[in-house]
Amino acid sequence: MVLRIAQKEITEMIRDGRFRAAGAIIFTLLAGALLLGWQHYREVSAQHSAAQRATREQWLGQGKKNPHSAAHYGIYAFKPKVPLTMVDRGTDPYTGVAVWLEAHKQNEFKYRPAQDATAVQRFGELTGATVLQLLVPLLIVLLAFNAFSGERELGTLRQLLSFGVSQQDLERGKALGVAAALGLLLVPAALIGVVALTAGSGQTDMIAAIPRMVWMTLGYLLYFGAFVGVSLAVSAWASSSRSSLIILLGFWMFNGLIAPRAASDIAKAVRPAPSAFQFARGIEKAMQGDGHDSASERTKRLEQGLLKKYNVDKIEALPINFMGARLQDSEDHGNEVFDQAYSRLWAVFDAQDGVHRLLSAAAPSLAVRSASMAFAGADFPQHAHFAKAAEEYRRSIQRVMNDDLMRNASNTGVYLAGGELWNKVQPFEYTAPDAGWVLSRQAPSLTILALWCAAAAMAAMWTARRVRVYLT
Amino acid sequence: MLEANALSKSYNGTTALHPLDLRIEPGEIFCLLGANGAGKTTTINLFLNFIPPSSGTAKIGGLDVVQQPLESKRLLAYIPEQVMLYKNLTGIENLEYFTSLAGGRHSKAELMGFLEEAGLARTEADKRVGAYSKGMRQKVGIAIAIAKKARALLLDEPTSGLDPKASNEFSELLKKLSGSGAAILMATHDLFRAKETGTRVGIMKHGHLVARYSTSELGHADLERIYLEHMHD
Amino acid sequence: MIRTLMRYDWRNLSADRAPLAVAVVLGVAIAYGAFNGSEWIRFQNRAISEALAEEGERFDRIRNEIPKIESGEKTVSPFADPRQPQSFGRNMGTRYAVMPPAPLGALAIGQSDLYPYYFRVSTNSRETFLNNDEVENPVHLLTGRFDLAFVLLYLYPLVILAFSYNLVSSEKESGTLALTLSQPVSLRRLVMAKVxxxxxxxxxxxxxxxxxxxxxxxxxxxxxxxxxxxxxxAAVTAMYGAFWFALAIAVNALGRGSATNAMTLAGAWLLFVIVIPSVLNVAIKALYPVPSRVELIQAIRVAGDESTRQGSKLLARYLEDHPELAPPSKGPGGPPDFGTLLVAVNEATERKVQPVLAEFDAQLANQQSMVDRLRYLSPAIVAQSAFNDLAGSSAHRYKHFLAGVDEYHRQWRGFFVPRILRKEKLNASDLARLPAFTFREEPTADVTGRAGVAFVGLLVAVVLAGIPAVMALRRYPVAG
Incomplete structure (x- = not known):
C-alpha cells in the first residue's frame, strides 16, 4: 500500500515539468559546485604542500648564523586543505592561510582568502554545502507543500480515504515518494562526489575522509528528514495549499536566512569577543618587555638564579650561555601569556558556537551547518587545532635553538651555527584530527538533528491522522 | 442596444463561436439556451471584451467593445453565475465601490435604496459579504446594475443554484429592469425561466445559434420539445 | 478613479491584518538591523579611540624620557632608546593611520568587517603592518551581519512579493476580477492602482x-x-523595490494561478538573490584567479633572503642612488649598522616583490570590473554595491584608505630614513614634526556618482521587467 502510494507520488513528480526543471537546476548546481570544489581543493592543497616544502628548504639553507637569528627568521606553517572541503569550505575563506613561526611571538594567521574577493562573495559561495543546506530543502518544500492540501483541494483525498487507505499509510507513502525523488537527485550527485574524492586525494587522506563523509551524510539525511516531516505536517495541517506553501517558505527562509544571522548576533551579545586591539594590548601588557630587555626584573631573577645554581659570581663565568638561557626564559614566560590569551579567546569562540548549537533547537539549519563544516574539516575548532600544532612546533624550534645557544655559545664571543643545527628541527608534520575527535564535538548537533527529524516525523503522523477531508 | 455582427471566436483552430448576428433592443430579454460548451459564455465574454473576437464586432449602444472598451462598459452590467464580491467588505461597501468605478457618486441612503430595490433587506446590507448566500450576492449584482442605470445587462446563468423563490424574485427584478428600457442577454439552462422572463430565446449548439423564437409564440411544452429536438441530432 | 481603486484595495488588504503583521515584522527587522549596524560602528570607534589613547600615552612617556636620557639621568640599551630613529620609526614611535566609520556606516556593514580600519604604520615594509585583521569568530564572518542592507536586500523583496504575488490572480480566483472589469476600468489601471x-x-x-x-x-x-x-x-531602495513589483506584475500577467505565481516568484527571488550572485562569484574567481597568497609569502621570503645576503652591496648601491642620504663623514665608520642595512634590504625586497603585489592588485581590479559589468545580471548585486558604497563599507573606500596609508608610509619613511642613514638622533622637538595621518573621505560626488550608476542600472531593470509586464497585461485572459 505504502509503496503503491509512493510510486504514484514519484510518477506525478516526474511528470511535472516544474519539478523536472527544479531538479535539473539543483543537480547541475550541485554537480558543478562539487567539481569546482574538487578543482579548488587540488589547486590549493598542491600550493600549500609545495610551500611547506619550500619553507623547509629555506630553513635548512639559511647558512651560518646565530641560532637566535635563525629563530627570528623562522618558518611558515601553511594550513593544509582536507579533501572534504570540496563539499563544504566552511570558515576557511575567513581564517588566514598561513602563520609565521618566529621567535618571541605567537603570530595571528594572515591572508583570509575572502579579503581577496569582491563583495559578491558575501551573498554566499556556490559550494556543495550551499546547495545541500539551502536549495535541497527548498525543493523538498516544493515537492511536499501540497501533499495533503492538494489532494483535498482536488477531492482525491476523499476518494482515497473512502477506499480504506489509512492516513498514516498515505503519510508514509508520501514521505517515501519525496525521499525517492530526492534520492534520484542526490545519489548520482553523491557518486560524483565520491569519484571526485577518490580522484582528488591520496590514499591516506581518502581513508581518513571516509568516516567523516559517513557522519556528514548522516547529518544531511537527518536534516532532509526533518524538512520532509515538517513539510508533510504543515501540508496536512494547513487550511489550503496556499497557506501551506507560505508557511513552509517562511520556515525555509527562517532557517536559511534569518536564523544564522540572528544566532551570530545573539552569540556575540551573550559572549562578546575582545577587539583585535584589546587582544593585542592584553598580550603586550602581560609580556612587560621582551628578551632583548636586559633591564627587566625577570632577567635579574634568572641571572641570580643561575649564578647561584652554578655557584659563580659573574655571567661570564657561567658554564652555559646566558643569552640562550634568557631567551628561553623569555619564551617560557611568553608561552604562558599566549596560552592564556588564546585559550581565553578561543573559549569565547567556543561559547559562541555553544549558543549557535543551543539555538539550533529552533532552526535545524544551524545544526547541519555546524556538523557539515566540522566533518568537512573546515570549522574553527579544527583551525584552532592546527594553530595549536603550529604553535607547538614554533615552541619546539625555539627550544632547539635556545638549547644550542646555551650549550654551545660562549658568553663572550660571536657564535654561529649551521645546517647541522637546522636539521635538528624536525619537519613540521600535521595530522588533522580524526572523525572521532570531530564526532565528540558534533554529537550535540547530530542529536539535535535526530530530534528534529523524529519530532517532524511524529508531527507528520499526528497531523495526518487528523487531516480534515472537508473544510467547513 | 446589444449588437453582434458576424461575431466569432476560435481558439487554436477550434471554433467556439461561429459568426453570430444578433440584435437585442431596449426592453428585450434574450435568453441563450444550449448545452455546456455551446458558446453561450463565449458570446457574453466577447460582449465584455474579456476575450478578443476572431472576427466580427460586438457593439453596445453602438460602441464597438474592442475599440471603446471603457466607454462601452459604462453602459453595461454583468452578472455571472456567482456574483463574486469582496468578502471582507459589506454589501453596501461593495456596491459603493463598483458604482464609483463606473463614475457614480451616491449617498448612503441612495445606495441603500438600490439594495432595497434589488430586494436585499436593510439589515443585511451592512453585513460582510462573506456571510451572504448566493441569492443575496445576486441581489447586490442587480443593485449594481440599477445604480449604474445599466442600459445593457449580460447575465451568465444567474439563476442556476438558486432556490425557486430566489429565482422567481430574480426574474421579477429582471423584468423590472427590462421594463425601464434595459436590453438583457441572459445565458441559462432554465427553460421555464427563459419562457417566463424572456422576450426571445435562442438555442445554441456547437457554437452556432441554431434557432431563435419569440417566447410569446411558444408554450412551455413547445420550448422543451424544440430544445430537445435540437439537442438530439 | 485610481484613488477609489486604491482606497477599496486598502480596505480589502487591511481586513486581512496582513499589512499590519508585515509592517511589524519589517519594522522589527529594520530596527534590529539598524541597531546591529550601530553596534558595529560603536565597536570600531571604541577600538579606534583605545588605539589613539595608547599612542598618546606612548608619546607622553617618550616625551618624558628623552630629556632624562639626554641628561644622562636614565640609561637605556640602544634598542630601547627612543632617540634612535630606527627604533622610533620601526616600533616605539609608530603612529596609527585610522579610517573612521563613514557617516552612513551603520546602514551597511558590507566588507568593513573583513578590512582593517586602522594600521600602525612603521618604517618596515607595508606587508608587515597591513594584516591588522579584526578578531572575530569566522563563523560570524561567514554568515554575514543582520544589518539594514541585509533586510533591504533579502527581506524587503520578499515582503513586496508577499504583497503582490497574487495581485491579479487572487481577484481572478475569487471571481471579483470579472465584475470589476465589467465596469469601465482597464486592467492596467486596476493593476496600477494596486501596485x-x-x-x-x-x-x-x-x-x-x-x-x-x-x-x-x-x-x-x-x-x-x-x-x-x-x-x-532612499532612491536606490525605492528603485530596487520597484524592480520586484515590476517582476510580480510580469508574473501575474502570465495569467497563472496564485500558487504558481508564488512558486515562480520565489524561484525568481532565489535566482536573483542567491543563485546568480554565487555563480557569478565562482565565475569571477575562475576567470580572474587571484594569485595565491601562499606564493606571495614565499616570494617575499625569497626576495628578503636574497636582499639580506647582498646586504652591504645593496646599501652601497642605495647610497649611490641617494647620495644626499649618505652619512656625513665617510671616514672609517666600521661596518654599517643594523638599521642602516635594513633600509636598503627593505627597499630592495619591496622592489622585487612589487610585481607580485601588482599582479594581486591587477587581478582584484579585473574581478571588480567584471563585477561592475556583470552585476546587472541581478538587481540584488547592483543594490548591494550601491548600499556598500553609500555606507562606506565597500572595497572602493578601503582602497582609498590604503592609498592614503601608502602615502603616509612614504612620508613616515621620508622622515626617518635620512635620519637613520645619517645616524642622527631624534630630539624632543622632532616629536612635533612627525608626519600625521588624516583620513580624507572620498569626495561625496564620487560615491553618489557610483551609486547613481547603480540606480540607473536598477531603473533599466525596472523598465525591462515592466514593459513586457504591461504588454502581457493587455493580453491577460480575464475569462477562461
Missing part, C-alpha cells in the same frame, strides 16, 4: 523605518555629504 497602493505602503515603511534606523544608529547627519548619500540610498 501604487502596495508600493506606497511598502516603500513608506522601508523609507520611514530606515530613517528611524538612521536615527537609532546614531548617524551624524551633519557630516559632509550625509544627506545626499541618504537621498541616493
Amino acid at each position: 501604487l497602493l502596495r508600493a506606497a505602503f511598502v516603500a513608506a515603511l522601508a523609507v520611514l523605518l530606515s530613517a528611524a534606523g538612521v536615527i537609532i544608529g546614531g548617524t551624524n547627519l551633519a557630516a559632509e555629504g550625509a544627506w545626499s548619500r541618504l537621498l541616493v540610498w
